[in-house]
Amino acid sequence: MKIILLAAAVVIFLLPGCGGQEAETLEKEYDISGKNLGSLSQENVITVFVEDSEGGEEIKMIDVNGLDRRTYEVEAYQLLLTERTRVISNEGEKEVNLGDSGLEMNTTASIQVKTEEEFTREISSRRDNYILYDRDFLPVYHAEEIRVEPLDMDHFHHFVLSTLPPGYGSGYLILFVADRGSEEAKKFMKREEMSDEIKNYKESDRRIWVTFFPAEEMELFGQSEEFTEYPYYLIYNDEQFLAKEQQWEQVLEYFRSTYNQESSGASL
Numbered sequence: 001m002k003i004i005l006l007a008a009a010v011v012i013f014l015l016p017g018c019g020g021q022e023a024e025t026l027e028k029e030y031d032i033s034g035k036n037l038g039s040l041s042q043e044n045v046i047t048v049f050v051e052d053s054e055g056g057e058e059i060k061m062i063d064v065n066g067l068d069r070r071t072y073e074v075e076a077y078q079l080l081l082t083e084r085t086r087v088i089s090n091e092g093e094k095e096v097n098l099g100d101s102g103l104e105m106n107t108t109a110s111i112q113v114k115t116e117e118e119f120t121r122e123i124s125s126r127r128d129n130y131i132l133y134d135r136d137f138l139p140v141y142h143a144e145e146i147r148v149e150p151l152d153m154d155h156f157h158h159f160v161l162s163t164l165p166p167g168y169g170s171g172y173l174i175l176f177v178a179d180r181g182s183e184e185a186k187k188f189m190k191r192e193e194m195s196d197e198i199k200n201y202k203e204s205d206r207r208i209w210v211t212f213f214p215a216e217e218m219e220l221f222g223q224s225e226e227f228t229e230y231p232y233y234l235i236y237n238d239e240q241f242l243a244k245e246q247q248w249e250q251v252l253e254y255f256r257s258t259y260n261q262e263s264s265g266a267s268l
Helices: 153-162 183-190 193-201 215-220 248-267
Strands: 008-014 024-030 032-038 045-052 073-080 086-089 110-115 140-148 171-178 207-214 232-237 241-245
Touching: 024 110, 032 073, 032 153, 073 110, 153 232, 171 183, 171 215, 183 207, 193 207, 193 248, 207 215, 232 248, 241 248
Parallel strands: 073 140, 086 140, 171 207
Antiparallel strands: 008 024, 032 045, 032 110, 045 073, 110 140, 171 232, 232 241
């Protein structure tokens, strides 16, 4: 694994004000620089990923059945979030409420961390599973300060894909995004025939999930205008975001078209 500089210095320049004050340079050193994997099961505990032997500094959506657990190595840390933890946004250098930070979601957003304890770099090996699914026995630190980047829709798409279980395989996920408690949400919950309508496009090796996602939680992510008018459907395969549709009939048409293309290709 290549050497990583863990002490990332963030330098903030304060311009002189109208009173002619001299410019000041504030330097804050952080112990860990990596990607936020959120919380797997414990409240107020998140994981920061630095690098591993599978994808280097990038998180990969891998088939865990092919993971060699004997040689797999990862540098990652568990962070305990307390009432003392300060969260600072790179956007405007403002402090963010911990509950509004999105830190407990697996977004792979870049973060820098200052720990309360003295920090020592550690590599974890002989893991039971890939880092996305196994956080046991990682080094643990209390987070004194965390610097976060603003979340966008790319972070949201990663969060969605990270909810797929290990070994999910080939398949599709359809999210219905609407305001919690809205009439559209209530109608969606009662539409059991959706499963019957979509099952025509399932195969033995391809699954299709249809599930609800509350629009309120989308507000954590910077959205372009097309993603702010609810309700709508988001379609994913097991690797990436595919399409956004406004109506259920458009979703069915998307799968009809995809199914026909796949069938035509198979018959060539």
